[in-house]
Amino acid sequence: MIKKGKKLSMMLLTAMILAAGSVGTVAGTGAKQVQAAENAYYYVSLGNLQQTAMTKNSASITWEQTYASSMNTLTTEGYNIYLGESYSDMKLVGKSKTPSYTLTGLKDGKRYNVRVEAYTSNGTKTSSPVSGQVETIPAAVHNFRQERWWYFINKLEVTWDKVETADRVEVTLYNSKGRRVGKTQKLNSYAYSAYFDKMKDEVYTVTIQAFKTVNGKTYATPKAKIQCFNQARIKETSIKVKKGSLSFQWGKVGGASGYDVYISTKPKKGYKKVKSVGKNTTKLTIRKFKGKKINPKKTYYMYVETKKKNGSKVNKSGRLYYWNTKSKNFGYF
Missing domain, CATH: 2.60.40.10 (Immunoglobulins)
Known part of the structure; x- marks a missing residue:
């Protein structure tokens, strides 16, 4: 039977051990003691983020652990993967136990920002993650439309949603008889509009197609087609x-x-x-x-x-x- 004074001392000793986050065994008490929590250390650097494959709606990536401190007392448990169309909207989209991951459910023809960070079994995260960008193959040119037709200067403007990952975009104008008018416009991925001059009062057809080359293979979207014509002019x-x-x-x-x-x-x-x-x-x-x-x-x-x-x-x-x-x-x- 423990006397009142000794029992109080035992309670104080146990509280001190738990507050310090200690582990192990304290002789004569049976209390467990661990290395103090504040002594836990973890620092690694990640690098060499690469995209290894892409489809119209997925992107595969790999990365490497380029540095690990010799002072580490914790080891890497896995990796958090963050994704966003801009750096301000990055969200956790997956976890991996190995230094590779496939992102799915992506939009076609888009460029995304990616960040990967390592973590330990107790949730500690590395202070040196790796960031980069991934791309998907264009599947179509979206929202292709007649934007406006200036009657008095005979000018037509067509627009579309920018195809971020295309190597080029080709836009072609045909008259009402199906004959090509002028040369095909070959534009870069930053373009989202094209202009045509000397338009006549007839119905034209405009086509658009995007191209992307990956490892020597060129992917082409189906041709999108719209009919364009002038608003009738009141006399x-x-x-x-x-x-x-x-x-x-x-x-x-x-x-x-x-x-x-x-x-x-x-x-x-x-x-x-x-x-x-x-x-x-x-x-x-x-x-x-x-x-x-x-x-x-x-x-x-x-x-x-x-x-x-x-x-x-x-x-x-x-x-x-x-x-x-x-x-x-x-x-x-």
Whole structure:
């Protein structure tokens, strides 16, 4: 039986041992004692991060431990792998027991930032991780579209989502007869738009394709194709407002399958489609707008959008210009 004074001393000794993080055996007490926690030491450096393989949605990497301190009392348990499209959004995506890993579920044609850090069995992490970048092979050119067509300078702009890992992007223009117009534009991976001059009032086809060479093998995306055409131009001299009616005409766009006519009482908002007409109609008379007779004292704004039917899909020119009944001039959206 332990006396009260000795029992108190034993409790104090045990508390001191636990607070110090000691281990081992204290003679005569049965308490375990370990090396003090503050004496644990771990420092390694990682380096030589390399991408060893890539597909359209995965990337394989390897790395090396380039330095380990002779003072280490802890050993490497495994590696944390972080991934992000920028360094500010890096997230832990996996762990590995060996110095290699395959990242999956990636977007095609993208470049990612990677960081690898070593850790021990108690969770201690190295203060010298390794960082680098990985790439995936482009599978397609995404969001290819007609951005705008400047009628008065006869210029077309097409845009797409940048293909970060492409070696080059090729863009080609064809006229309504299927003949190539000019040379194919060969652009680098930083490009996300292309321009064409001297455009005519007809329906054009534009194709785009991205290329990536890996270990001597060239990968090409399927050709993406869009049809491009001008917004129909309203003829200023044709705009007439009489009591109870508004009439105007527009120029025919070759290859178009029809037109949608929009009107508003404000220049840049509030437009309502008042009529859809076929390809052979290029003039219109409106007698009512939003249920009310046309008022010659009001200013009305209008534009005509060109349409082209392509199978079950209908492509539209979009809008860049509007005209008004007061000055009969055009403005820009």
